[in-house]
Amino acid sequence: MVDLYTYIVDVPDFPEPGVVFKDITPLLASPVAFLQAVDEMAEPFLASGVDIVVGIESRGFLLAGSIAERIGSGVGLVRKPGKLPRAIVSVTYDLEYGTDSLEIHEDAFHGGARVLIVDDVLATGGTLAASKDLINKAGGDVVGATMLMELKFLNGRTRFSDPLHAVLTY
Ligand code: AMP
Numbered sequence: 001m002v003d004l005y006t007y008i009v010d011v012p013d014f015p016e017p018g019v020v021f022k023d024i025t026p027l028l029a030s031p032v033a034f035l036q037a038v039d040e041m042a043e044p045f046l047a048s049g050v051d052i053v054v055g056i057e058s059r060g061f062l063l064a065g066s067i068a069e070r071i072g073s074g075v076g077l078v079r080k081p082g083k084l085p086r087a088i089v090s091v092t093y094d095l096e097y098g099t100d101s102l103e104i105h106e107d108a109f110h111g112g113a114r115v116l117i118v119d120d121v122l123a124t125g126g127t128l129a130a131s132k133d134l135i136n137k138a139g140g141d142v143v144g145a146t147m148l149m150e151l152k153f154l155n156g157r158t159r160f161s162d163p164l165h166a167v168l169t170y
Contacts, residue, residue: 004040004168007033008149022149022170024120028062038063040167041118041146042070048143051113052076056102056131057083059120063148067118076108076115078131089137093130102127102134109140117145122166125156132160 007027014021027033041063054076055064061077068075081090081101088103109115115135122128122145132142142162150157150166157164 002030002033002036004033004037008168022121022151024059024148027148034066037148037167038066038070041148041165042067044163044165045116045144045146046071048116049114050116050143052109052140053116053118054078054104054108054131054135054140056117056119056127060118063120064118067116067146071116073116076104078102078104078117078134089134091130091134091137093126093133095126100130102130104134104138106138108138109135111139113140114143115140116143118147119145120148122147122150122156122164124154125159128156129159132162 007030009023009026011021011023027037050071050073052074053064053068055061056078057080064075081103084103084105087106089106090101090103092099092101117131128145135142144163147166149168151170
């Protein structure tokens with residue numbers, strides 16, 4: 001076992017002043033740390049009957065495939081606007097300044113698929129809450145979410161009522 005915290009690099013004032021960006025690329029680049037991270041992200045949901053693991057663009061995609069392989073499920077994509085080629089459903093949600101949208105293919109779930117949401121960082125929880133709304137709109141049933149890390153001081157967890165696992169906490 002390695003100490004996964006040592007593979008996360010804090011980048012102050014990126015992408016804007018006052019934000020400490022959590023750079024996970026050293027963890028992704030390490031075969032040992034990457035495998036340990038996805039094992040720990042998948043573990044609580046191995047017996048949850050997950051049909052599809054949905055990654056949130058874009059770093060969520062890198063984790064979702066490996067987690068799906070462990071769980072024995074398929075993989076789905078929640079994307080930024082304009083990227084998906086076929087009919088979509090979308091949600092718009094509030095940011096600190098302005099709004100943002102997320103999209104998914106309208107046929108991503110074949111009536112009641114059990115969905116696990118995956119992303120790298122839980123911050124304010126806005127992205128996770130919007131992703132759950134989107135998945136519900138498309139007919140999926142969210143069983144939980146697994147994150148590489150949670151920024152606890154932002155209280156994002158309060159915006160999500162299903163089981164939520166985070167490997168690293170700050
Ligand atoms: P939020 O909607 O505030 O929970 O933000 C979550 C999304 O923004 C995730 O997709 C993260 O990849 C990204 N994010 C938010 N804060 C950070 C941070 N401090 N470092 C890296 N990524 C972040």
